[in-house]
Amino acid sequence: MVDKEAVTIAIGADHAGYPLKQALLKTVLKGYDVIDLGTDSTAPVDYPDIARRVATVVAAGKADKGILICGTGIGMSIAAGKVRGIRAARCTEPFSAELSRRHNDANILCLWARITGVELASRTVEVWLNTPFEGGRHARRVGKIE
Ligand code: RB5
Secondary structure, three states: OHHHHHOOOEEEEEOOOOOHHHHHHEEEEEOEEEEEEEOOOOOOOOOHHHHHHHHHHHHHOOEEEEEEEEOOHHHHHHHHHHOOOOOOOEOOOOOHHHHHHHHOOOOOOEOOOOOOOHHHHHHHHHHHHHOOOOOOHHHHHHHHHH
């Protein structure tokens, strides 16, 4: 298991993702060094604004990884992926989360608050945070993305 205190995670959600963000902060993200970049309520906000906040912090190296949550995870993944250096992966279950780390070195996980519940999201986050990048041939492929 990863040394939680050694990992800085930037997190952000829009209004649809806000309740799941709060639930994750109280459970699976406890003990990590977390930078919460909003939003702070269920009042409507635009997901690209939140995605840019988190993606910019991760791309600048101020956080090791990022987590973004909207209704489906789709808008966040599209928006975050526009920032140079960001590999945002929308993962709806732990298997994809694991491979997004092992093969794609994903540095932002995008979650879907309106699709499934807190337990599957928590397990997905836990696996994602604890899976290393394999490097090797995958590093060559990730290099081609950059
Ligand atoms: C907000 O209603 C919704 O569009 C947003 O949370 C997200 O699902 C966009 O992809």
